[in-house]
Amino acid sequence: MPLDRETVKAAIRAKVIDLARALNIDARGVDDGDILPATGFLDSTAILELVVWYERAYDLSLKQEEINIDNLGSINAMTDFLLSRKTRSDA
Amino acid sequence: MPSPLRVPRVNNNDDSVRVVELAVKAGDFVTRGQIVGAVETDKAVLDVPVEHDGYVLQVLYRKGETASVGSVLLWLGENAGERVIEQTREVYAPRAATPARPTAKAQAMLQELGLAASAIPAAGERLTVGDIEAWLAKEPVPSRAPGSARITPTESPPDVAGTYHDLSAEERGMFLTVSWHRDHAVPGYLEIEYDPKAWNDYASRFAEQNKLLLSPLLALLAFRLVELAKKHPRINATVVNDRRYQYDAVNLGFTVQSGETLYLAVVRDAQEMNAGGFIATLGEVQRHAMGHKLSPSESSGATLSFSSMARWGVGRHIPVVPPQTSLIVAHAATRPSGGAVLGATYDHRLLTGFDVVQVLQSLAQAPA
Numbered sequence: 001m002p003l004d005r006e007t008v009k010a011a012i013r014a015k016v017i018d019l020a021r022a023l024n025i026d027a028r029g030v031d032d033g034d035i036l037p038a039t040g041f042l043d044s045t046a047i048l049e050l051v052v053w054y055e056r057a058y059d060l061s062l063k064q065e066e067i068n069i070d071n072l073g074s075i076n077a078m079t080d081f082l083l084s085r086k087t088r089s090d091a
Numbered sequence: 092m093p094s095p096l097r098v099p100r101v102n103n104n105d106d107s108v109r110v111v112e113l114a115v116k117a118g119d120f121v122t123r124g125q126i127v128g129a130v131e132t133d134k135a136v137l138d139v140p141v142e143h144d145g146y147v148l149q150v151l152y153r154k155g156e157t158a159s160v161g162s163v164l165l166w167l168g169e170n171a172g173e174r175v176i177e178q179t180r181e182v183y184a185p186r187a188a189t190p191a192r193p194t195a196k197a198q199a200m201l202q203e204l205g206l207a208a209s210a211i212p213a214a215g216e217r218l219t220v221g222d223i224e225a226w227l228a229k230e231p232v233p234s235r236a237p238g239s240a241r242i243t244p245t246e247s248p249p250d251v252a253g254t255y256h257d258l259s260a261e262e263r264g265m266f267l268t269v270s271w272h273r274d275h276a277v278p279g280y281l282e283i284e285y286d287p288k289a290w291n292d293y294a295s296r297f298a299e300q301n302k303l304l305l306s307p308l309l310a311l312l313a314f315r316l317v318e319l320a321k322k323h324p325r326i327n328a329t330v331v332n333d334r335r336y337q338y339d340a341v342n343l344g345f346t347v348q349s350g351e352t353l354y355l356a357v358v359r360d361a362q363e364m365n366a367g368g369f370i371a372t373l374g375e376v377q378r379h380a381m382g383h384k385l386s387p388s389e390s391s392g393a394t395l396s397f398s399s400m401a402r403w404g405v406g407r408h409i410p411v412v413p414p415q416t417s418l419i420v421a422h423a424a425t426r427p428s429g430g431a432v433l434g435a436t437y438d439h440r441l442l443t444g445f446d447v448v449q450v451l452q453s454l455a456q457a458p459a
Binding site (some may be wrong): 023036037040044045047048051052055056064065067068069070071073082 | 298301302303304305306308309348359371372374375377378382402
């Protein structure tokens, strides 16, 4: 079943809020375009946890060089990257 | 990795057997199926074959001794130079329903010798030094393997009722690490205060230039520690049999908390990397640790370590020295005043406080 963009965004957003909550931070105001490391909602370890969850949840295997701001820096970027990878693998 | 050959059960009614034959010694090469000894009870004699090819690393019993079923008869390894990790020799002794509690002096003697109180009969209500000496006169004492961590319990059960639970793999790893720190290292700890701003600024610039998703601050600090190991090689060493064992490679251990599990994820041959390569490799092993998928080479062999509890707001922590290393750096959270501490736990057998201060002062200086 093809992935739905809004569903993916909602899932990533929920995970960001969940990881921030573990640090006693309220991240419900996170915008899809926010650069995650700059928001202060998540520290490096939490972002790493987000990446590990992202790989597992969407059955992705990321190369280390793909883990950068351009590909995964925001909820929008993570969604675009995922859909692009899935489209490529479906083709 | 060493593997044990355990004392077999001869029959269902006997929990101990007598070793009647031992045909090998440390250093011998044996092949699968080879009979290396024999054990007997009053009812039968049983040959003991080895299950795979290998070198005999250590034989824990002698001919004529009585051994507990399931205890380690001997250790095998793929090469003759492997070290035995644990010592589990158990000379069989019928146990009283409730072992006598040792006196303080007897407890210290038991700990020194690596013996269990429950194995030694007491003449009175308490186990005394005299009881141990009398027992030693009849029983040989197992020698402890160099560099090994003893896991044999030496304590009497508490007076309060409770139940025993086997340690999980993670708990056992922590137990062995802490036991090595207690039994082998002579730990010291010291710290310096520093201004972390220069390091924070440097890490921000590095992240921006390289479009990194994660702050490279801790990775860059750890990489600087690797570089310092080239200048101060004794921080990348350990003590084996009263001699300094200098590691050829710098394998940087980095603590990673994943759920309830604490890993020491290892970047091997870090001395050959540049900052970018080190950050990428560390990022990869961190991801593996987070996913509980560290490979054996990524979870062992650390020669020098780095730990941070800054994310938890911890302003000071004193980590234990990982087995067969001499130094672990402790990074902590920035204080409200803007200052912070860099600490290190070290093996004082090898490093002086002055050595460690020099390393910490250099580490506190961010690259230009």
